[in-house]
Amino acid sequence: MDLVNACLTGDEGAARVIGDQGDSINAYPATKNAVAKWVRRNAVLPEWAGAGITLNAIAPGMIATPMVQEGRDDPSIRPGMEMFEATIAMGGAGAPEQIAGLLAFLLGPDARFFCGSVIFCDGGTDASFRTNDWPALWNPGS
Numbered sequence: 001m002d003l004v005n006a007c008l009t010g011d012e013g014a015a016r017v018i019g020d021q022g023d024s025i026n027a028y029p030a031t032k033n034a035v036a037k038w039v040r041r042n043a044v045l046p047e048w049a050g051a052g053i054t055l056n057a058i059a060p061g062m063i064a065t066p067m068v069q070e071g072r073d074d075p076s077i078r079p080g081m082e083m084f085e086a087t088i089a090m091g092g093a094g095a096p097e098q099i100a101g102l103l104a105f106l107l108g109p110d111a112r113f114f115c116g117s118v119i120f121c122d123g124g125t126d127a128s129f130r131t132n133d134w135p136a137l138w139n140p141g142s
Contacts (some may be wrong), residue, residue: 003027007034032059036118043116054115056106061122064093089124 007030036057042048043055062068062085071077085092102121105111120126 003030004034004037007031008038039118040116049115054106054112056111056114056117056119058099058102058106059118059120059122059126060094060099061120061125062088062093063096063099065096068093087125087128088122089128091123094121094123 036059039055039057047053048055062081068081071081099121102119106114106119
């Protein structure tokens with residue numbers, strides 16, 4: 001969470017936290033988490049929703065991209081990639097076109113009521129790994 005919070009306060013702080021941790025292995029998931037938090041915090045503000053701009057985020061899972069292929073090609077990373085891919089409920093990595101289709105929808109007129117959403121397009125990974133994390137109870141008094 002230190003890195004997530006640093007990302008939310010500014011790039012220099014995030015770089016310092018990564019340096020303090022001694023490696024950047026946690027940078028990828030932490031920065032994705034920070035983007036999701038930033039979207040949800042800011043989407044409802046007058047500068048976004050108040051101006052008629054719908055701000056949302058897509059949280060893709062493993063997508064068949066050159067980055068994923070590099071991991072598959074690296075003998076030291078391949079076992080972890082294979083293990084992770086085996087956990088994807090839909091049977092493996094998604095296609096870039098699947099993310100593009102979701103993005104096209106979000107940019108179109110039928111998605112004008114989406115606001116502050118983080119949409120998981122990950123073959124079921126988030127639902128599988130964090131089954132009970134969402135929905136969280138809403139307590140307007142806290």
